[in-house]
Amino acid sequence: MEGKRLSNKAVVTLLKEILAAMEVKGVNPFRVRAYQNAISILDNITVSIYDLWENKRLKEIPGVGPGIEAHLNELFSTGVVSEFESIKEDLPEGMFALIGLRGIGAKRAYKLALAFKLGDRETALDKLKDAAEKGKIQVLEGFGEKMEKSIQDAIGELKMTKNLKQRLLIIHAEEIVDRIKKHMEKCKEVVEMEAAGSFRRRNPTIGDLDIPIATNKPESVIKHFLKFPEVEEILVEGDKKASVVLKNEVQVDIRVSTPQAYGAMLQYFTGSKQHNILLRNHALTKGMSLSEYGIKRGDNVKEFSGERGFYREIGLPYIPPEIRHGNFEIEAALKNKLPELIDLKDIKGDLHVHTNFSDGLNTIEEMVEAAKNLGYEYLGITDHSPSIQSRGLGTVLKTIRDTRKKIDEINTSQKDVKVLYGYEVNISVDESLALPEDILKNLDFVIAGIHTSLNQDKKTVTKRLLSAIENPYVNIIAHPSGRMLNERDPSDPDWNKIFDAARDRGVILEINGQPNRLDLPDDLIKSAISWGVKLVINSDAHSIDQLDYMKYGIDNARRGWAEKKDILNTLPYEKFVKHLSIR
Numbered sequence: 010m011e012g013k014r015l016s017n018k019a020v021v022t023l024l025k026e027i028l029a030a031m032e033v034k035g036v037n038p039f040r041v042r043a044y045q046n047a048i049s050i051l052d053n054i055t056v057s058i059y060d061l062w063e064n065k066r067l068k069e070i071p072g073v074g075p076g077i078e079a080h081l082n083e084l085f086s087t088g089v090v091s092e093f094e095s096i097k098e099d100l101p102e103g104m105f106a107l108i109g110l111r112g113i114g115a116k117r118a119y120k121l122a123l124a125f126k127l128g129d130r131e132t133a134l135d136k137l138k139d140a141a142e143k144g145k146i147q148v149l150e151g152f153g154e155k156m157e158k159s160i161q162d163a164i165g166e167l168k169m170t171k172n173l174k175q176r177l178l179i180i181h182a183e184e185i186v187d188r189i190k191k192h193m194e195k196c197k198e199v200v201e202m203e204a205a206g207s208f209r210r211r212n213p214t215i216g217d218l219d220i221p222i223a224t225n226k227p228e229s230v231i232k233h234f235l236k237f238p239e240v241e242e243i244l245v246e247g248d249k250k251a252s253v254v255l256k257n258e259v260q261v262d263i264r265v266s267t268p269q270a271y272g273a274m275l276q277y278f279t280g281s282k283q284h285n286i287l288l289r290n291h292a293l294t295k296g297m298s299l300s301e302y303g304i305k306r307g308d309n310v311k312e313f314s315g316e317r318g319f320y321r322e323i324g325l326p327y328i329p330p331e332i333r334h335g336n337f338e339i340e341a342a343l344k345n346k347l348p349e350l351i352d353l354k355d356i357k358g359d360l361h362v363h364t365n366f367s368d369g370l371n372t373i374e375e376m377v378e379a380a381k382n383l384g385y386e387y388l389g390i391t392d393h394s395p396s397i398q399s400r401g402l403g404t405v406l407k408t409i410r411d412t413r414k415k416i417d418e419i420n421t422s423q424k425d426v427k428v429l430y431g432y433e434v435n436i437s438v439d440e441s442l443a444l445p446e447d448i449l450k451n452l453d454f455v456i457a458g459i460h461t462s463l464n465q466d467k468k469t470v471t472k473r474l475l476s477a478i479e480n481p482y483v484n485i486i487a488h489p490s491g492r493m494l495n496e497r498d499p500s501d502p503d504w505n506k507i508f509d510a511a512r513d514r515g516v517i518l519e520i521n522g523q524p525n526r527l528d529l530p531d532d533l534i535k536s537a538i539s540w541g542v543k544l545v546i547n548s549d550a551h552s553i554d555q556l557d558y559m560k561y562g563i564d565n566a567r568r569g570w571a572e573k574k575d576i577l578n579t580l581p582y583e584k585f586v587k588h589l590s591i592r
């Protein structure tokens with residue numbers, strides 16, 4: 010099939026517009042729901058939707074039913090969806106520019122676009138801003154003064170358009186959150202605060218920071234927040250919220266609530282937006298309506314100091330923030346089938362660390378000492394393998410003998426941490442491994458990974474990974490997708506083939522904890538687990554401090570619904586090495 014290749018982002022944007030158009034037109038709510046479901050899943054998948062279509066595999070995506078499949082089919086073969094063309098024919102084009110605004114659903118976007126003749130996308134936001142400033146929104150039916158103000162704020166928040174900026178890695182967001190927390194600790198009116206949004210869901214990258222704060226003195230808290238020394242520009246200053254841009258261009262939105270109502274506020278600002286939408290749909294079926302202030306039944310709004318009570322009220326167990334993606338977690342919660350997510354304290358060893366033998370900072374001994382302090386039972390040393398081409402076979406063999414001796418000595422002189430000797434071996438462009446099997450077979454274990462030419466076509470990159478999986482001495486595939494956040498897209502092999510081969514041959518896929526990798530991505534973690542593939546979480550530390558990157562790997566594993574049983578380095582040493590030797 011030869012069609013019109015579109016990025017996942019372009020596909021999702023278009024589907025969101027179809028959804029909005031259907032909502033305005035009052036299409037059957039079940040179809041609307043189906044679209045919402047599909048969008049939240051398509052919005053979070055790593056594999057190319059276009060490739061799935063090309064391989065006639067759209068059906069395999071959960072949530073993609075025949076209706077949406079037909080739309081995608083038409084979109085990829087012709088570039089347009091005729092039903093969409095006709096459904097939006099009499100809708101003002103400008104409404105589609107408003108859909109991303111906080112609190113503006115499709116129907117409101119439509120009303121505003123009609124009222125202010127927002128005929129095209131480019132000018133829609135500016136025209137709306139102008140209307141708000143002139144007080145023209147509050148007089149519209151169903152809007153009012155409060156709504157006008159909140160639309161103005163939402164446009165303000167959108168000013169630093171997220172798409173134009175690079176998203177922050179979570180490790181950098183953590184540093185900023187720590188500094189804000191330190192500043193806010195000096196204000197004694199703060200009862201409770203937590204960074205919510207994508208940060209609390211442990212998304213690998215963060216667009217902006219959202220911080221709900223519990224207090225009985227909103228004015229003093231906001232005043233204090235605005236004195237945070239890193240504030241560069243104040244976008245919104247209200248009596249219950251503020252938005253600022255920091256000197257490092259990061260936007261921070263704070264919202265205050267009373268301690269008694271903090272649970273609903275925290276829940277709302279944790280999101281994801283899609284989770285909230287689906288949760289609201291669920292609550293509606295029980296005659297309840299959700300907001301950041303509480304749960305409304307009839308005229309009565311019930312407040313919640315914490316999130317557990319909030320979820321309980323709508324008949325659900327607590328759902329951990331990491332899986333609030335709008336991707337079947339509500340269904341699982343309803344059936345009491347939420348996963349028991351893996352935890353950092355379950356980890357018994359790290360199988361991917363570098364030393365100063367290659368590009369690491371510390372010696373093997375220092376890495377082992379640090380692993381002992383973390384309470385690990387085992388540590389796999391996996392420097393980049395020495396190059397036979399540049400050093401010559403003789404030197405490489407001697408290096409390996411010497412290193413083995415050293416590791417044997419460490420294993421004799423201390424018994425706390427069992428040290429395993431391996432290498433991180435490159436999978437070359439021609440599919441060969443950087444070390445021959447004669448050498449590989451003498452190591453305790455081998456990690457193989459792709460580091461170059463990731464953008465090969467699907468067939469080639471699939472074959473390349475399969476050749477490593479089929480090598481009898483390879484135990485683990487490092488950072489399988491090869492993505493580098495903000496830098497490099499993941500490669501796009503046929504994942505089902507990779508998962509099949511890995512499961513059948515007992516090869517382990519890695520969840521790499523380096524904050525700029527976090528690879529496997531969460532959606533692939535979830536698929537791999539459902540495929541029966543075993544995983545390990547590694548720090549890929551290049552210094553003793555980086556052993557802590559394990560925690561980002563854990564975050565990512567949790568986002569992929571991983572439980573302790575799915576992750577092999579939760580096993581005690583004996584059982585773990587047994588798994589390595591069954592190969």
Ligand code: DGT
Pocket residue numbers: 110111112113171205206207208212214215216217218219277278279280281282285286
């Ligand atoms: P980000 O900042 O792009 O990394 O992602 P988030 O998830 O932090 O998104 P953000 O900052 O736009 O909004 C924070 C939370 O507020 C979001 O996770 C859920 C909630 N929220 C935002 N807009 C809406 C909305 O239109 N409807 C609902 N129900 N919730 C929303």
Ligand code: CA
Pocket residue numbers: 206207208216217218219
């Ligand atoms: Ca955010």
Ligand code: CA
Pocket residue numbers: 206217218219262
């Ligand atoms: Ca925000």
